[in-house]
Amino acid sequence: MFEITFQLENGDTVKTFAAPGQNLLSAARKAMVEIDAPCAGNGSCGKCRVRILEGEVIYQKNHHLSEEEESMGWRLACQCKVSSDITVWVPGTASAFKLGMKAADLSSEKEISIFRKVKSRLSEAGILFENGFSLYSITLSPPSLDDTLPDNERLVRALRAQTGETIHLTLTALTKLPDALRKEDFSVLLVVERCGGVMTVYDVFSKSEKVSVCGLAVDIGTTSVSGLLVDLLSKEILAKVTVGNSQIQYGADVINRIIESSRPGGKERLQSAIIDSTINPLIAAMRRLANIPEDGIYRMCIAGNTTMNHLFLGIPANPIRMEPYIPAFFETEPVLAGSLHLPIHPEAKLLIAPNVGSYVGGDITAGILSSTIWNKDEFSLFIDLGTNGELVFGNRDLLMTCACSAGPAFEGGDISCGMRATDGAIEAFHMDDDGSLHYTVIGDQKPLGLCGSGIIDVISELFSHHIINAKGNIIGEGDRITRDEHGIGSFVLAFAEETESGFPIALSEIDIQNFIHAKAAIYSAIRTLLNSLGFDLSMICDVYVAGGIGSGINMENAIHIGMFPDIERDRFHYIGNTSLAGAYTILVSDQANEKVSQIARNMTYLELSTDPSYMDEFIGASFLPHTDTSLFPSIS
C-alpha cells in the first residue's frame, strides 16, 4: 500500500492508503476528497485536474492537458494509477462543477416571481390553489370513572359527530394524543387533511401551541436538486435551497448512474446518495432557515426524471436503458415518507409527479403543468434543457413528447471549461468586429469557466466572425488560437492571468464538436416530433424554454447556431425551472395534483432512438446552423 496525501486548496490535508495500480480518482472518493468527474472517469471531461507535488503515478496522456501543464505536474486524476507514495494538490476548481448548497434570497423578486407567475397562469386555467390541510380545534368532554372511553375513541367520536366524516388517526397522532389531551383540559389543535369525506388526523397539539403545517416541493435534477419549504395553509414559500445531486460521483448522466446502480449494492448506493447525502441535508437546511420541526412537514412533492424517480425509490432502473426501454412505473401508489426514512412526518404522503416514458419523467409533466400549454388552442413547443433535453409539443387536444440524449453540455458538462450557471461562469459573450471580447461573469468576479448560455454565445460569435466554420473547425488565426501536439485547435477566451483559477479558459474544437452534437440533438428532435404529426415548424406558435441553462440565454444566437427553429424571436420565452414550479403547484393544490395525472395520461411518448428518421435529421443538424440552410432563412 502507498500513502496518498491530498492537500486541498482550502488548507485541509487528507491522508489515505491505496494499493499499487489503484485509480487516483477512486482513491480520492474513498477518502471523501471531492473531485468532480461528470464523465464518470473516462477521461473525456477533463474536470478532475490535480497536481502531483511529490512521488510518481502511471499516467495515461490526455488531450485536456498541455505538455507545459503536464511538465508542471498537472494530471487528470481519473487517468492516474498509484505507483508510489504521493502528495497531491487538489485545487478548488476540482469541485467547481459540483454545486454547493445555496439558499435563495426570498426577498428577491427574481427568486419569487416564477412561483407567483405560475400561480397566476394556473389560476387563469381554472386550477384552484387549495388543499385539504387545515388546523382543527376541538374540546372533548374529559373522561371520568363513569365515562372511560379510551382517548382515540373519544376523539374520533367527537370528530365524527361534528363533521360526519370518516376519521383516520395516524400512529403519530395516537402517540401524541394522551399527553396533548391532558395539557389543557382536553382542548387540542389537530393537523388534519380532509378529502372526499375522509379526515386524516396527522398530528395533535395542545390548544395554545404554535403549529406549522408545511410541505416540501423538491425538483430532483440529474445535476442539481432544488427544494422549497412551503406553508401548506398560506401557500407562502418559507425557504428555497439548491444543492448538487450527490449521485454525480457516479456519473454526470442517467445512463452512467443506471449502470452503477445495477452493480452489487449499487441500488442502495445511488438511493443513499440522493436521500442521505442530498435531500436530507437539503431538508435540514430549509427547516433551519424557517425554524420548522421535523414532524411539521406533512406532505412532499417530488418532480424528477424517470431515472431519478426510480433511484430515489430504490427501484431497479436497468430496464430503462435496455431495449424496449421499460420503466417499472409511471405512477406509483401513495408512498409514505417513513418507508424511505425521510426526516419529515413519517405518515406524510409523497406525491410523485408521474412519468410518461423511460426518458420523459415527472420533471416534464410538472413542467408542462406549470406552463399551461395544455390549456391553449394554439400549439406550443416546450423545451427543457437540463442534463438531457426533453421536448413537448401540443395544445389542449394533444400533447406529444420525446427526449433526446443531448448530454450534459447545456449545464457545462462534456465541455473542458464548462460549468453550471453559478458564480464565476461566463453567461454571455460578445465579440466586436475588431476582435475584442466582452463577457458577463456571474457573481462579479474573474471568470472560472463557461455555462450553457455562454457557450451558445461564443460559438455563435466565432461562427459569425468566421473563426470557426460550419463544421465547428477553427479556421481563423491569431493570438487567441492555439493548437496542441495533435493539431487540435482551441480559442482562448481568457488567458491564465485573467482567470480566477490561474488556468486559461479556452474552447477547443472537441468542446465545440460536443456542443454541436448537443444542439443538433435538440433541433433534430424538434423536427422529428413535428414530422411524426405531419406538421412543420410553422405550426409552432410559442416556444417555452425551461431548465438550468440560465436566464441569460440569447435566443438569437441559439437560432443562429441552429439549435432552435428559425421563427419569430418574440415567440421564445425563457420560463426557468418549471419542474420545481410544477412541484410547488402539485404540493399546494389538490386540483393541480389531479391535473398533472391527467396531463401525463394524455401525453404520447415518442421513442426517438427507435425512430428511423431521427438519425438523418441529427446528421443534417450537426452543422452550423444546418446542412439545409433553407430551414434558417433569417441567417444569411
Place this chain on the structure above:
Amino acid sequence: MFEITFQLENGDTVKTFAAPGQNLLSAARKAMVEIDAPCAGNGSCGKCRVRILEGEVIYQKNHHLSEEEESMGWRLACQCKVSSDITVWVPGTASAFKLGMKAADLSSEKEISIFRKVKSRLSEAGILFENGFSLYSITLSPPSLDDTLPDNERLVRALRAQTGETIHLTLTALTKLPDALRKEDFSVLLVVERCGGVMTVYDVFSKSEKVSVCGLAVDIGTTSVSGLLVDLLSKEILAKVTVGNSQIQYGADVINRIIESSRPGGKERLQSAIIDSTINPLIAAMRRLANIPEDGIYRMCIAGNTTMNHLFLGIPANPIRMEPYIPAFFETEPVLAGSLHLPIHPEAKLLIAPNVGSYVGGDITAGILSSTIWNKDEFSLFIDLGTNGELVFGNRDLLMTCACSAGPAFEGGDISCGMRATDGAIEAFHMDDDGSLHYTVIGDQKPLGLCGSGIIDVISELFSHHIINAKGNIIGEGDRITRDEHGIGSFVLAFAEETESGFPIALSEIDIQNFIHAKAAIYSAIRTLLNSLGFDLSMICDVYVAGGIGSGINMENAIHIGMFPDIERDRFHYIGNTSLAGAYTILVSDQANEKVSQIARNMTYLELSTDPSYMDEFIGASFLPHTDTSLFPSIS
C-alpha cells in the same frame, strides 16, 4: 470516579466506573451486567444479591440477608452506594428470575397440543381457520417497442383482468418487480392477500423460487415473551421461542414500568427494551430455526396487556395508572411493521388483540377467544394468573371482566426464594405427617427456588400441618424453623447444602404474607365480579386457569388456601398460555380476528379499585382459607 470490577459466575469480568454515591444496581445495568430486580430496586424482592470481595460500600441493611450472610460480604446491590474501588462477585442466581431465550421442542406433544386443541375448540365454535394469503402464479406478455406499458401497470392490468379485483401493489413488491419479471420470461410468483375484492401484492418472485409465506404470533407478557413462527398457508408451527421481557430491568410490574416510561426518554427506553432487546432477537432466533428470510414474514399478531401494548407502540401509558384510568386506545387502526422498524416485511400488518380496559388487555381477549367460553350456554370463569391476575366471567350472552393487582407472586416475584416455572424451580411439594418433605424440581437438578404452583403447595401443606396459622404466621417449631433478629420466622425447604446455589431455600412469614395478599386479590375479585351481577359461586359451571403459574398447579391445594372457590374439583381446567394460543388463532384465521374484536366490544369492564365492596372482600380473603369458613365447606 471509582473502578468497579464485576466477576460473573460464568467466568466473565466486566469493569466500569461509578461516581461516589452511585447505586450499585444502576452501575451494573449501565455496564450491561444482568442483575434482576423485579421490585425495581426498592429492596423488597431480595433478588439482587451480590458479594463484595474487595473494597467498601455504604449499605442500607435489609431483612433479606442474615447477619452471617452480611458478614460474608453479601449485599443487595440495590441497597449499596459506591464509596471506593470495589470487586463484586455476581452469582448466576442474580439473573435466575430472568428467563433466557429458550426454543421449544416442536416434536414434543406437550408443546404442540395446546394449539391443536385451540384449533379444534374454535372449529367446533364455527370459526374457519382460513386467511386471505396465497401464492399467485402469473405470466405476463413481455413488453416490446410497440407495447411499452411500465411493469407495474402490466402486472396490475393482468391481475385485474384475471380476478376482477382491485389491485394494491406494495412498494416492496414494486421494488422487486423489474428484476423478478426479467428472470424467467415475465413469469412470476406473487405473495398476495385477498380480502373483500381487494388483492394486495406483498411480494414478487421469479417463478421457480422457493417462497415461504409466514406469520408471527407474539404474546407480550410482563415477565416473558413467547413467539410462534407460523406458515400462513399450511398453518403449521415452524418455531416456538420464549424469552424474558427485557423491560424487567425497569420493574417487575406494569406500574413501575409506566412510571419509568413517564420519565424523560423513558417511553423510548421501554419501547426499545421490548422491541430491540426482546422481540427482535426473538424473531431472529425463530427465523434462524426455521430458515426463513426477514421479508418472508407478512403478518404479525400481538397479544399483550394494555400497558404492554402501549409501551410496544410507544404511546404514553401514564393515564392508565392515574384515576380515571384511561388508555389511549382499545383498538388501533392497522399499524405497519415498517413504522416500528420490526425486522419483517415492512408492509406486514400488525394485528393487535384489542384491550377492554386499563388492566384487561389483548392477552385476555385473545385468551377468551381461544377458550371459547363466549360460545357456551353455561357460565364459565376464566382466570389468567400472570404477573397480574385477570378474570372473565360469562357465556354467549354476557362477558364481564376485571383485573386485580395480585402482584408478581404467582410468577415467583415478591417471594424471596421465588422464581419462574423453569429449571431448578420446585413446582410441587408434599409434607408427610412425620414431617418429611417431598418435592419435584423442574429439570432434574438440585432446587434453586420456588415457582407459583410450588408456593401454593407449600403454604397449603404448612397450613394443613398447623405449622402456620390462618394469618400465615409460623406457629410450629423445629429444625426447619428459623427466626431472624426481628423475630420474623422462616420455614426452610432446603438447607444450603441441598441447593444448587448454596443458599438455603426458605419461605419467610413476609413471603407467606405477600402470597396470601395475592391469593386474596384473586378470590375477592371473583366474588366481587359475581356480586356485581347478583350471582353467587354456584353459577360457575367451569373454571379455566391460564397463565404462567405452571401446569403443575394443584387445584385442591389452591382451594385449600382459599385462592379458588370451593366447587367441584373436576370443573377446574388448566389451559396454559391462552394469550399465545389466541394470538396464533388471530394470525391464521381472519374469522378469529373478527371474532376477537366482537368479543372485546361485548365485554364489560369492572374497575375493582373503585368498587366499594372489593376492599371488604379482600380483607375477608386475607386469611387461610377465609374469615368466612362457610365459603369453604369442603375444608374441615
